[in-house]
Amino acid sequence: MTRKHYRIGVMFSTTGSYSVVARSILNGALLAFQEVNACSSDVELEPVVVNPSGELPRYRSLSLELLGSGIRQVVGCYTSSSRKEVIPCFEKFDGLLWYPSHYEGFESSDNVIYTGAAPNQHVLPLVDYLASRVGLRAFCVGSNYIWAWENNRIFREALIAHGGTVLAERYLSVGDIEVDQVIEAIIDQRPDFVFNNLIGTSAYAFFRAFRAACRARGIDQAAEIPVASCTLSEPELPEIGLDAVDGHLSSSVYFSSLNSPENAAFIEAYAQSFPDGPVSSADAESSYIAVKLLAAALSQAGTDDARKVRAAVADRRLRAPQGEVRIDRQTFHAWLTPRIGRSAANGQFEVLLESREPIAPDPYLVQSSPRFASAMRSPLLKVVQS
Template sequence: MNRINVPIGLLFSSTGSYGTVARTLLNGANLACEQINHRADIAVHLEPYAINPEGNLAAYAPAMQTMLDQGIKHIVGCYTSSSRKEVIPLVEKWDGLLWYPTHYEGFESSTGVIYTGASPNHHMSPLIDYLFTNFGPRAFSVGSNYIWGWESSRVLREGLQTRGGAILAERYVPVGDTDMDNVIDAIFRAEPDFVFNALIGESSYAFFRKFRLACAERGIDQVARFPVASCNLSEPELVEIGPDAADGHISSSVYFSSLPGKRNNQFVAAYNDAFPDGPVVSAEAEAAYIAVSLLANAIAAAGSAEVNSVKRSVVLQSFDAPQGRVMIDPETLHAHLTPRIGRSRSDYTFEVLVEARKSVRPDPYMVCSSAALEPLQRQPLMRIVS
């Protein structure tokens, strides 16, 4: 079989303040490349070329330009929304294609991007409904001071307001900042029903540890009195938080490593075998794995790696991913994914509490979505897991 040799770029900050998550993205992409290159049923050979911007926002555009200048048209990469927005003008100008494998805040669509991570109707809407139903209408929002934090809080605010709730206060800290004393004091003063966390990387890990300790010093059961909920909390981050504060947190995601089923068991085993030193598998790793797998399948079906041919081909593909069936929506180039809500455990895994019965069409602009999990008692497409 004559194979199509395709160079692909991998653009992830595997070091820096959010390096733990980015390494899982890189690992997921590399695992998919390795598996594809050993498949006998697909005439595609992927040649990964990785650049590490080290968490420096200014380094992303030059890295992307380097790849494009070398003739690399397909780039799987970026974790933060800021980095994605840095490189989109370049892939659009030079006819490249960014495969963006991360949950994000939505309200974007580019002809130069395939989005394989969760859209806001996959994670934000289900989480808002779950929190409102189970904990109450009053939130405190804390986030990293950039697009993800701002927009996530805005979606939360609007979602709560339509249900008669409110965000009592919002606080933002610089990416990588670990001084959380003022934020924690503000939470105690506001007395919310729950805390929404849109911090990333080391800032998030420090917040979880320090908030749990501050509650303990006041005789407060943090999990019961001030539950913390996130759309970006995954298994490797629980490890970073550590054993004293990793349990009891709510996470809205489309994938958890604890999902039952043969496909996910195979994925987790292959990942652990390939990367025994970690970080452990995560939703980000699965999204990167999906991106590379869909890319290869689209190239094989098109018989070409030419960008427009791949874009026409990929919307005709479906993929049995570890989380379930995934496909790309032809209107938005975002993925159909399966919403889930989990609660973290002390062994650094998640107990899945509720999940959709099938994948949900992406709605990045929140134009026509009703939350996939609401109302839990009456929604026929949802099931309570525990």
């Protein structure tokens, strides 16, 4: 059988302030490329890897270079600001961006396939958990760009629907590690929990300094003022450090501690291919899923034409490490399985709750408006362990 050869763009910032996660995402994609090319598929994929180094103008210029070279499919971007930066390029030159990161929703493009979690798959389950089990008074912190702005807005509306309140919001520039003033404000307000949307080095500095500041005041931070995130993942835990790594809550669709044959095979293959790390993460699994779905869609379409590949991926299913995943025909986002985890000293997450089944994506929250969260939705998650 003659295999069709396709060059696929791969664009992640493996240097810069959020490079640890980005390297994990890149590894997930590269593992999928290896597996696709090793099987008897009728397609062969050649990854063309570029590194924007976390600089927004470089995302645009590299996208134009990839598309200008004849590449029509690109797996890439971690931050929402980078995704927003490149979408006009893909729309102008009719390419398809496979975006593998959880995000804030409220976006639709015929030139993007979203394999990461939408807000109803990570923000709303976290609000449900916190409001029912932790408290109703929140302090929000985040990196100063659209991801944190929108996530905090959705979070605030959902928490208010539960009868809660947001005491304050504070933002730091991406990469800013001067966190002491924010921490003093948090301790002064004594919220029930902190909702964290800081990313990369800013987040790691915050976790360390917040734990140290609480310890100095005799506060058991993990028990009395826990930090909850929709971003924190396994490769980032070593960056926080042993003194502050445990007790943090994370809302995600994947944790590497999941007990399933598919995840065991994924973890083993990942570790063998990338023994120097960083370890796998939800975003790594999402980029792995993106490449696997892309390969199947290319095979069905018989071409890398963006419109034909998009049509071929609609309703396509995959038995992924997290469980069954499929691309929603209406939104071109993925059906995913929400989970709540708590970080442990061993660098893993204990899964506390999880959905009984994959949840339909609702990027515009038209079916799950946070304004009516308590009235509209039955409990989303089942208890795994307390």
